[in-house]
Amino acid sequence: YPTLHWSGFLQLDSGWVVADEETIDIVGDISSQFGLRRVRLRAGGRVRENASYVVDLDFAASGHPSFRDVALIFSDVPVIQNIEAGYFKQPYGMDAESSGRELLLLERMSPFALTPFRQTGVRAFGTFPHKSGTYAFSAYRFPTNAFGVSSGNNGGWGLATRETLLVVDLEDFLIHLGGGYTLINPSTDELQFSYEPGFFIGDPASPDSDSVPQFVNTGEIPTHTANYFNTELAFQWKCFRTQAEYRWTIVDRIGDSSVQFHAGYVQAGLMLTGEHAIYNRSRGIFSGVLPKRDFGDDEEDGFGAIELTGGLSHIDLNSKDIMGGSMTNFVAGLNWYLNDHARVVVNVIPVNLNNDGIEDARSLFFATRLQFEF
Amino acid sequence: YPTLHWSGFLQLDSGWVVADEETIDIVGDISSQFGLRRVRLRAGGRVRENASYVVDLDFAASGHPSFRDVALIFSDVPVIQNIEAGYFKQPYGMDAESSGRELLLLERMSPFALTPFRQTGVRAFGTFPHKSGTYAFSAYRFPTNAFGVSSGNNGGWGLATRETLLVVDLEDFLIHLGGGYTLINPSTDELQFSYEPGFFIGDPASPDSDSVPQFVNTGEIPTHTANYFNTELAFQWKCFRTQAEYRWTIVDRIGDSSVQFHAGYVQAGLMLTGEHAIYNRSRGIFSGVLPKRDFGDDEEDGFGAIELTGGLSHIDLNSKDIMGGSMTNFVAGLNWYLNDHARVVVNVIPVNLNNDGIEDARSLFFATRLQFEF
Amino acid sequence: YPTLHWSGFLQLDSGWVVADEETIDIVGDISSQFGLRRVRLRAGGRVRENASYVVDLDFAASGHPSFRDVALIFSDVPVIQNIEAGYFKQPYGMDAESSGRELLLLERMSPFALTPFRQTGVRAFGTFPHKSGTYAFSAYRFPTNAFGVSSGNNGGWGLATRETLLVVDLEDFLIHLGGGYTLINPSTDELQFSYEPGFFIGDPASPDSDSVPQFVNTGEIPTHTANYFNTELAFQWKCFRTQAEYRWTIVDRIGDSSVQFHAGYVQAGLMLTGEHAIYNRSRGIFSGVLPKRDFGDDEEDGFGAIELTGGLSHIDLNSKDIMGGSMTNFVAGLNWYLNDHARVVVNVIPVNLNNDGIEDARSLFFATRLQFEF
Numbered sequence A, B, C: 001y002p003t004l005h006w007s008g009f010l011q012l013d014s015g016w017v018v019a020d021e022e023t024i025d026i027v028g029d030i031s032s033q034f035g036l037r038r039v040r041l042r043a044g045g046r047v048r049e050n051a052s053y054v055v056d057l058d059f060a061a062s063g064h065p066s067f068r069d070v071a072l073i074f075s076d077v078p079v080i081q082n083i084e085a086g087y088f089k090q091p092y093g094m095d096a097e098s099s100g101r102e103l104l105l106l107e108r109m110s111p112f113a114l115t116p117f118r119q120t121g122v123r124a125f126g127t128f129p130h131k132s133g134t135y136a137f138s139a140y141r142f143p144t145n146a147f148g149v150s151s152g153n154n155g156g157w158g159l160a161t162r163e164t165l166l167v168v169d170l171e172d173f174l175i176h177l178g179g180g181y182t183l184i185n186p187s188t189d190e191l192q193f194s195y196e197p198g199f200f201i202g203d204p205a206s207p208d209s210d211s212v213p214q215f216v217n218t219g220e221i222p223t224h225t226a227n228y229f230n231t232e233l234a235f236q237w238k239c240f241r242t243q244a245e246y247r248w249t250i251v252d253r254i255g256d257s258s259v260q261f262h263a264g265y266v267q268a269g270l271m272l273t274g275e276h277a278i279y280n281r282s283r284g285i286f287s288g289v290l291p292k293r294d295f296g297d298d299e300e301d302g303f304g305a306i307e308l309t310g311g312l313s314h315i316d317l318n319s320k321d322i323m324g325g326s327m328t329n330f331v332a333g334l335n336w337y338l339n340d341h342a343r344v345v346v347n348v349i350p351v352n353l354n355n356d357g358i359e360d361a362r363s364l365f366f367a368t369r370l371q372f373e374f
Helices: A021-027 A110-114 B021-027 B110-114 C021-027 C110-114
Strands: A005-019 A033-048 A051-058 A066-077 A081-089 A118-127 A133-141 A149-151 A157-169 A173-185 A221-237 A240-253 A259-271 A277-280 A285-289 A305-319 A322-339 A342-355 A358-373 B005-019 B033-048 B051-058 B066-077 B081-089 B118-127 B133-141 B149-151 B157-169 B173-185 B221-237 B240-253 B259-271 B277-280 B285-289 B305-319 B322-339 B342-355 B358-373 C005-019 C033-048 C051-058 C066-077 C081-089 C118-127 C133-141 C149-151 C157-169 C173-185 C221-237 C240-253 C259-271 C277-280 C285-289 C305-319 C322-339 C342-355 C358-373
Touching: A005 A021, A005 C051, A005 C066, A005 C081, A021 A342, A021 A358, A033 A066, A033 C066, A033 C081, A033 C118, A051 B005, A066 A118, A066 B005, A066 B033, A081 B005, A081 B033, A110 A240, A110 A259, A110 A305, A118 A149, A118 B033, A259 A322, B005 B021, B021 B342, B021 B358, B033 B066, B051 C005, B066 B118, B066 C005, B066 C033, B081 C005, B081 C033, B110 B240, B110 B259, B110 B305, B118 B149, B118 C033, B259 B322, C005 C021, C021 C342, C021 C358, C033 C066, C066 C118, C110 C240, C110 C259, C110 C305, C118 C149, C259 C322
Parallel strands: none
Antiparallel strands: A005 A033, A005 A358, A033 A051, A033 C149, A051 A066, A066 A081, A081 A118, A118 A133, A133 A157, A149 B033, A157 A173, A173 A221, A221 A240, A240 A259, A259 A305, A277 A285, A305 A322, A322 A342, A342 A358, B005 B033, B005 B358, B033 B051, B051 B066, B066 B081, B081 B118, B118 B133, B133 B157, B149 C033, B157 B173, B173 B221, B221 B240, B240 B259, B259 B305, B277 B285, B305 B322, B322 B342, B342 B358, C005 C033, C005 C358, C033 C051, C051 C066, C066 C081, C081 C118, C118 C133, C133 C157, C157 C173, C173 C221, C221 C240, C240 C259, C259 C305, C277 C285, C305 C322, C322 C342, C342 C358
């Protein structure tokens, strides 16, 4: 001790878009984009048997690099099992808990807009006996910038929790139930929710990038307190897997009535080559695929693994006088796992947008990804 | 050859502040801050037996990453022992020479404002026989930016030197004397001195961060030449250590009379668990603590090492028509060394500020740090 | 698998300049500069026997870090040998193909202004039988930013190819012929060409840096299509090597006649200590020197290797109403290779500039570099 080990992954994305005039009226011009979506380098290790650290940096993100998980973790803690302190993903949402390298589709679907995601805080987490489920409780600062710093005397904290349970746990058949809750008191006294339609490379929240614009957007809502709720349902039967989440957020506005936003998605994958997606029992998520025969493995005539994918999501950011818009996205796609460390992802994403008094604005994204993990 | 080895450390800080109205009148609002103070990754190694390099980056600093030591070092050089070229800490000040991971208190005290610190240059350094002391001479460019680059035809250079000597060198008893001098001719034809009170996370010199503000500040002073002087006294008797420095800077103003600024501090630590702080004879500084029993070491009922700490500093940036203010800081604290690689630091910092014609403005900082080295 | 290996290099540069009044009238004041020119860290490895990746970052470049090669490479591909996808140097120019750590002179000479260099794309490349030559074909996005991202619906693509051939291939005697072509349709609908005179540390294209200014500059030229042509000739006889390139670019202006720019250079090195520069047959470039006796190797009275260097370049950015200026640079220099991993470079660069209606403006740069590779 101490130990240090490097790992990481690269994602090279391409995306083309066709949008009707209504969509362009709402969001403005949309550019095709090509380039490096994520360039992640991660140093991690242990300073003692039960004390570890991680410094995970994304050099392609807008901070060049922005922090991903930068944290200290104590394991073997009595009763609560593990404690983590630093900048990490707050426990709320099965999609949020999944790493950017193990997503089923190209991006997390639109309900991800209602998620605190990475913030600086302290988290207790662990698994139930026989790893039949997971729990996590966190207290954090909000908002935290991309380098893990939060300032302010005016509130600026949150609480989050996520629990999951395998209610059916047979060899070929799993049913996962989960739920989450988070409470946020922002130090900025405002919250904003927005989303783009499932493909982007540059940061959609950055006005100076030539990025895919945000399709739905509430604008800034003055608030001291917001409550977020989430439910999860996932299911695996042999080579088929599906997961669905529904979440809603109640924002108590300052000097005004509260508003409420809703979003949900369902997504599924079918392995044509017969593999099972790995269900990670420590984290309560699906976590990648191990092909039976690697691509290029001549002796076994290997071609890797093929998964057909699909998804449907809806987000509604209209509530009372807040008219953030609503959007429905379909996704049809294909994942080609060349081996344990390389994959190709193709997604076709038809989008239906209602915003700015315009109904049924339509656009279509075609996007691909080449990913290497190391 | 060549070799390459990674190391680094993480600091997760929290700080709360209470300030009276006079303090807020002088410096404006002060926010509590939480987050990653330093995220340091360091690659170093040798290209030959006597030629080494280091690339030390701080991803939490304002350059994301800013350079720390990025330099080439030749050792075994006849007569002068070692030569270093690149971006490194100029040899001036016992506090400056101490790394951010081996400080006694949370931050270096206010006299650090009168220090050139890291600049691009060339340094000769070594130790006296029996490592009874150290010497260093440096020529450097000033000012150098956070990426090690300096431009300008209009002067832009400095000289620095630091010498230390162990005048008493017994097994349980050390007395260290030291001195330093630096001469600066800035290419910008101006110098500015400022300081915050001993806790900050975001860069206090950055106007757009929501950081702890600078409490004392001379503003820009037009100059071609400034002389900086420093004296050091340190002392270790068994588990007690103390160090004190006094420094003053004479700035020859362009078209005006010269001005002079003074600052000093004394700080001390008492190991309740009986350890000795390590005195680093090659660098002339105190350099960390090796606990007798690591925390969590069940066989030995280990709890780590505990050190009571305290400090007092004063800085006076008033001179003639320059009214930069004066500040006195006390610090009372506790360091808990869980093992050689992990520590917790707690500091309580009462501050007394005189500035802008207001006397005895008072504030109190309470700050903590969790540090892992790897 | 996967594997990950770190390497990198450091360059510490110093440059002084004397310029006549005419030069200052054209380009403004020129500052001396000191500091870190390149701080390169490179992680690379394999995810399978024939699939590798590289993440090469320059922390001293303006992106802090900017991307250098960030790409995925498939080797052992039938017929075309290798395929690379990501952000990399487009195959056009012997100088461009040479790494910043293996240049003969301090910087690439002025014809480098007419080069697409690093862009995001896909490349096929390989060598002819017996490694008697190289070929490369690439399709890419243009322009791509320093983090490998390109946006835009309005064109934004390019094609490039480079071929080289050893027409004479004897033990002590090589003649290399090469050619290249690239076609660019910029998504910004404009192209700009500019250059500084052979020494700089901060980015010359960045207006806010106190950098060496661009001496010749076309300004933005509205265009949908530009054709670039290049010819290469290189020659090695024992300890003497030389390489020359000539390139020209034809820009079809929007709503106006086409314009044409020309540039060429010749550079040579003579190893006084008898070594041969290494000709890299896989890449079609000269690639460093292996000293016979390392510096400091006492048994062999080693002093490293010494190479006298010289160069001459000319660039003409005047065409019809575009008056970008023309510049002639001489370089005389010396390379001292202490060992395989360390070198000192000294260049004296007299510059003759014609721009803004002023003829024969003269300036002289004196510049040095200390380089460690690891």
